[in-house]
Amino acid sequence: xxxxxxxxxxxxxxxxxxxxxxxxxVLAFAIVLAFQSAGLLNRSITGMLVPICCYVCMAVSLxxxxxxxxxxxxxxxxxxxxxxxxxxxxxxxxxxxxxxxVVRLVLALVVGAAMAALAGVIVGVPVLRLxxxxxxxxxxxxxxxxxxxxxxxxxGFDENGLHILFNYDGSRVVSDLGLTENGVEIIKGAQGVAGxxxxxxxxxxxxxxxxxxxxxxxLVRSRTGRAVMAIRDNRLAAESVGINVTxxxxxxxxxxxxxxxxxxxxxxxxxxxxxxxxxxFNASILILVYVVLGGLGNIxxxxxxxxxxxxxPEALREFDNLRMLVxxxxxxxxxxxTHNQRLRAxxxxxxxxxxxxxAHG
Amino acid sequence: xxxxxxxxxxxxxxxRSIIPERDLDKSPILECSHLGIDFGGLRAVDDFNxxxxxxxxxxxxxxxxxxxxxxxxxxxxxxxxxxxxILLDGIxxxxxxxxxxxxxxxxxTFQNIRLFSDLSVEDNVxxxxxxxxxxxxxxxxxxxxxxxxxxxxxxxRALELLSLFEMQDLADHKAGSLPYGAQRRxxxxxxxxxxxxxxxxxxxxAGMNPSETAELMENIVKIRDTFQIAILLIxxxxxxxxxxxxxxxxLNFGRVIAKGTSEEIQASPAVIEAYLGKxxxx
Numbered sequence: 265x266x267x268x269x270x271x272x273x274x275x276x277x278x279x280x281x282x283x284x285x286x287x288x289x290v291l292a293f294a295i296v297l298a299f300q301s302a303g304l305l306n307r308s309i310t311g312m313l314v315p316i317c318c319y320v321c322m323a324v325s326l327x328x329x330x331x332x333x334x335x336x337x338x339x340x341x342x343x344x345x346x347x348x349x350x351x352x353x354x355x356x357x358x359x360x361x362x363x364x365x366v367v368r369l370v371l372a373l374v375v376g377a378a379m380a381a382l383a384g385v386i387v388g389v390p391v392l393r394l395x396x397x398x399x400x401x402x403x404x405x406x407x408x409x410x411x412x413x414x415x416x417x418x419x420g421f422d423e424n425g426l427h428i429l430f431n432y433d434g435s436r437v438v439s440d441l442g443l444t445e446n447g448v449e450i451i452k453g454a455q456g457v458a459g460x461x462x463x464x465x466x467x468x469x470x471x472x473x474x475x476x477x478x479x480x481x482x483l484v485r486s487r488t489g490r491a492v493m494a495i496r497d498n499r500l501a502a503e504s505v506g507i508n509v510t511x512x513x514x515x516x517x518x519x520x521x522x523x524x525x526x527x528x529x530x531x532x533x534x535x536x537x538x539x540x541x542x543x544x545f546n547a548s549i550l551i552l553v554y555v556v557l558g559g560l561g562n563i564x565x566x567x568x569x570x571x572x573x574x575x576x577p578e579a580l581r582e583f584d585n586l587r588m589l590v591x592x593x594x595x596x597x598x599x600x601x602t603h604n605q606r607l608r609a610x611x612x613x614x615x616x617x618x619x620x621x622x623a624h625g
Numbered sequence: 626x627x628x629x630x631x632x633x634x635x636x637x638x639x640x641r642s643i644i645p646e647r648d649l650d651k652s653p654i655l656e657c658s659h660l661g662i663d664f665g666g667l668r669a670v671d672d673f674n675x676x677x678x679x680x681x682x683x684x685x686x687x688x689x690x691x692x693x694x695x696x697x698x699x700x701x702x703x704x705x706x707x708x709x710x711i712l713l714d715g716i717x718x719x720x721x722x723x724x725x726x727x728x729x730x731x732x733x734t735f736q737n738i739r740l741f742s743d744l745s746v747e748d749n750v751x752x753x754x755x756x757x758x759x760x761x762x763x764x765x766x767x768x769x770x771x772x773x774x775x776x777x778x779x780x781x782r783a784l785e786l787l788s789l790f791e792m793q794d795l796a797d798h799k800a801g802s803l804p805y806g807a808q809r810r811x812x813x814x815x816x817x818x819x820x821x822x823x824x825x826x827x828x829x830x831a832g833m834n835p836s837e838t839a840e841l842m843e844n845i846v847k848i849r850d851t852f853q854i855a856i857l858l859i860x861x862x863x864x865x866x867x868x869x870x871x872x873x874x875x876l877n878f879g880r881v882i883a884k885g886t887s888e889e890i891q892a893s894p895a896v897i898e899a900y901l902g903k904x905x906x907x
Contacts (some may be wrong), residue, residue, distance in 0.1 A: 276797065486765025486772065487751075487758045487779075490744070494752045496840050497741035504701060504735075506727035506756045515762050558698050561743075 282481045285564040289477065293462075296609045300466075305445050308578065310466075314534040317346075317469025320583035321476040321527035323554040323566040325520045326479050330552070331561035332489065333516040334496030335392075336400040340551050343521040344528035345543035346383045347376030349414055351529025352457050352538060356450045357421040359461060372533055373472070373526045380525020383410070384518040392513040395499070399517075407548055414540035415454045422447030426509045449534030455537035457532070470526050472530055473567075481563060483519060492516045493561075557598060648678025650825055652712050654717055654823050654855045655700070660709035661879075667776070669695050670879040677823065679871075683857045684870030686890075688899055692768055692879040693859045694736055697825050702726050707844075714822065721855075728756060729891065732821035734757065736828050736859075742801030748860040749800045749811060750783040753818025763807055786814050789851075790844065805873040806837050810844075816828070838862055842869050867891070875899065 272280070284429040286543055296313065298303050321421055322344060329337045347353030354375035358368045383406075391402045420441040427441040439451050453456055483489045491512045494502040532538050553575055576594065580587045601607055627822055653676045660673040670692045677683050685693050698704045700711060700757040702723050711718045713729050721729065731755075741749050751758075758775045765772055787793045790810040797805065800811060809829060816824055829845070830838045842865055849856055860866050866873060867887040875883040877889060891898055 348699055358907065480766055482766045483762065486762070487755060487760060487775075488762040488765050490748055490752050491755055493748075494741045497743050498739045500723075501735065501739035501741065502752070503723040504727055504733055504739075505753045505815060507752070508724055517763075565871050 269548065273292050281368060281564065282485070285477060285481070286474070287474055288564065289567065291469070294334070295468075296466070297471050303567045310573065312578065313466040313471045314464045315531065316571055317466070317473050318531040318534070319526045319551065319554065319574055320567050320570045320573075321530075322475050322524055322551045323558065323570040324473075324480055324542065324563055325523035325527065327555045327561065327563060327566045328369065328483070328516055328520040328523075330555055331559070331566075332484055332490050332496065333513060335513070336397060336551070337517075337520075338405045338545070338548050339387075339403030339410075340520075340524055340546035341543040341545075342403070342407035342410040343380040343383060343524035344531065344547070345410055346413060347380040347528030348524030348532030348538060348543070349417075349451060349457070349540070350374035350379035351462050352532040353419055353421075353426075353450050353510070354529075355463060356448055356457075356460060357535055360421050360448050365463055372463070373529045376529025376532075377522040377526040380528065381518050381522035381622075383525075384521025385514070386513050388521075392517060393510050404545070404548075407543070407545055411540045411544060414451070414455045414456075417451050418453055419451040420449045425621070434584055454539075456537060460532070460536050460538060462534060462536055464530050469530060472526060476527070477563065477567075479519065480569075482528065483516075484563075488512065488515060518542060548588050553595070557595065559602075577599070600608050639856060651679045653677055654714055655678050655682075655857070656712040656715075657700070658710055658712075659769055660696075660699060660706055660711060661697075662695065662697075662704055662707045668879055670876075673699075673876075673881060675874055675881075675884075677855050677857060677885070679822075679855060680849060681855050681872060682845065682870050683855070684866040684873040685857060685859045685876060686861070686863075686866055686873060687882075689874035691778055691876040693825060693876055695879075696876070697733060697827055697859065700726075700825065704906060727819055730820075731825060732816035732819045732823075732827035734809070734816055734827055734829065736831070737819055738805075740800040740808055740815070744800055746787065746798050746800050746803065747780070747783050747795065750770035750786055750814050750818050751779050753815040754779050754782060755895075757818075759897040769843065782816070786818055786879055787879060789817070789848070790814060795866050805832050809833070810841075813844075813848070817852065822854050824854055824856045826856065826860075828861065830860055830862045838865055841865070845869055885894060 278590040294306075300310065300607045322340060326340045329335055329340075351372040355368045358371060363371075385455065387402060387406050391399050414546055416431040416434070418431055418436060418438055418441055420427045420438070420443045422444040423446065424444070427443060427447075429441055436453075438452050441447075441449070443449065484493070491502070492515070494505070494507060495509050495512055499509060528543075554570040555566055557573065558567070558569030573595075577587060577591055579588050583590050655675065655677040657673055657675045661671045662669050672695060675683075685696060687693055695704065699706050702718065702721055702725075713726075715732065716729065718726060718729065720771070741752060744752070758779055759776055760769075760771045784793045784796060787796060791814070792807065792810060792814065794846065795807065803811060813826065813829065815826075826845070830841055833841060845856060846869055847856070848854070858866075858870070870887065873885065873887060873890045874881055875893070875896050882895045883893040884901055885893070
């Protein structure tokens with residue numbers, strides 16, 4: 265026992281915050297499970313559990329790009345949609361071959377992450393070489409382009425394998441895929457996906473949140489993360505100490521995209537039908553709002569902000585038409601409050617040595 | 626190590642060189658010849674020649690706007706030179722990037738401090754140790770034994786380097802929250818962490834009071850003696866430059882107007898003219 269307390273004493277503040285973040289998420293999961301088994305949660309709340317997990321992963325992964333790397337990304341929902349659709353394709357194809365649910369789920373998440381990472385490489389390689397806010401512009405375009413691409417994609421699966429058709433002139437239909445009688449139509453152009461088996465559960469969501477947190481936090485506290493933050497703080501100085509700027513920007517961006525892809529795959533597997541319009545510009549901005557409100561570079565802040573801001577609109581349903589207005593007012597109040605020097609000083613006293621004991625020592 | 630100087634056996638060092646005697650039998654760490662850069666029509670630096678010995682402390686001085694920092698930016702390839710060559714330890718640095726130059730052995734500090742201000746003091750030094758740690762991003766994420774081993778070594782090395790300036794107690798502070806003088810010292814530590822063979826210091830004493838400057842002078846000599854590296858510094862504080870620099874190069878309007886020891890520089894009419902203007906009737 266003494267050894268443990270001694271270990272905690274010599275631990276750095278950032279490490280303590282990391283462990284507290286994990287502990288908080290585990291605790292929240294346990295509480296929700298307890299409530300659920302006691303039958304205290306109604307259907308509207310249980311329906312929100314998996315999407316909340318997805319959006320927590322989205323916010324944490326976007327924080328890696330925006331807060332840690334310091335590059336603005338306006339198309340994070342684009343990576344989510346790549347993950348969602350490729351994950352669903354993987355899941356339904358494997359379902360056709362008769363694979364078990366767990367295998368399908370895990371492989372769908374892996375495929376979703378891999379495809380989103382690939383998209384991240386394609387976007388990142390040319391753009392991250394440049395200086396300036398080009399990433400914001402390109403990711404904004406990426407989000408819109410991927411939506412249109414998915415709208416004109418026809419995918420089916422049968423005994424002969426995967427059939428993919430790109431409906432570039434709008435004249436192709438699902439029957440053009442040439443599927444056999446037993447074949448399943450997976451993506452039907454603008455109609456999206458229908459008849460998807462819902463494999464996602466809250467437990468899987470929790471596991472994915474934990475994986476995302478471990479990946480992001482461990483990355484940040486490693487050599488790689490320090491290089492990424494050095495680039496954010498001062499690019500020229502980072503170059504002058506021998507850091508390969510493009511490489512580390514790309515690592516952070518691709519990891520962020522891959523995690524968004526996994527979250528998207530989970531999101532897709534939670535719905536029986538899926539349309540690419542879900543992942544539009546508004547969705548990207550929504551995730552960015554979670555990140556900004558939780559604090560740039562602050563991982564536990566992203567988790568808390570996402571949960572609060574996801575639940576808030578639902579909790580405000582009784583205000584009906586005034587719902588979005590109240591939501592906006594709450595956002596503005598939170599931002600005013602968190603930028604208030606006195607309030608920050610008060611918070612600083614309440615949570616001693618919050619910023620790495622930097623201010624007082 | 627110390628080879629005895631034998632006449633005719635070494636690479637002949639040009640007569641214009643100001644290398645101290647102890648470095649004479651070794652090849653110089655830095656050789657610039659006919660270095661120059663144009664910004665549009667402006668010749669910011671022209672025909673810049675400089676040779677620096679293995680363990681020399683050299684000074685680069687000149688009036689404001691003479692092109693001193695531009696020379697640093699040329700040496701570290703922040704700007705690619707328009708003309709001339711830079712040999713670092715005998716290797717041509719043409720076409721290299723700032724990152725590659727650091728790996729080849731040049732580290733620098735900046736005139737306007739460029740710390741990673743949101744990172745802790747220790748992490749700033751660890752960023753400097755980046756290329757001496759060798760584990761991949763995946764090892765870091767999975768926290769394999771290699772991660773723990775190398776992070777422990779980096780932690781110890783960072784504190785050791787910080788102790789040079791007695792800053793080890795500040796390790797957990799945010800770099801941006803340090804007082805000005807400590808930020809300058811931290812920049813030097815971070816540069817040293819990259820294990821350079823040539824250290825460029827851009828106005829290290831700027832904003833320091835006389836006692837801090839005196840301490841800095843001792844520390845610069847201490848760094849040279851400990852790490853056995855060459856140091857080239859830009860400085861306006863003449864006490865510092867004349868006190869510790871073994872060779873001094875004076876720049877004015879992008880051209881070298883004098884080179885030599887501190888006595889030679891102080892006696893040079895061209896230098897006096899550049900700093901004080903031409904005397905009437907002379």
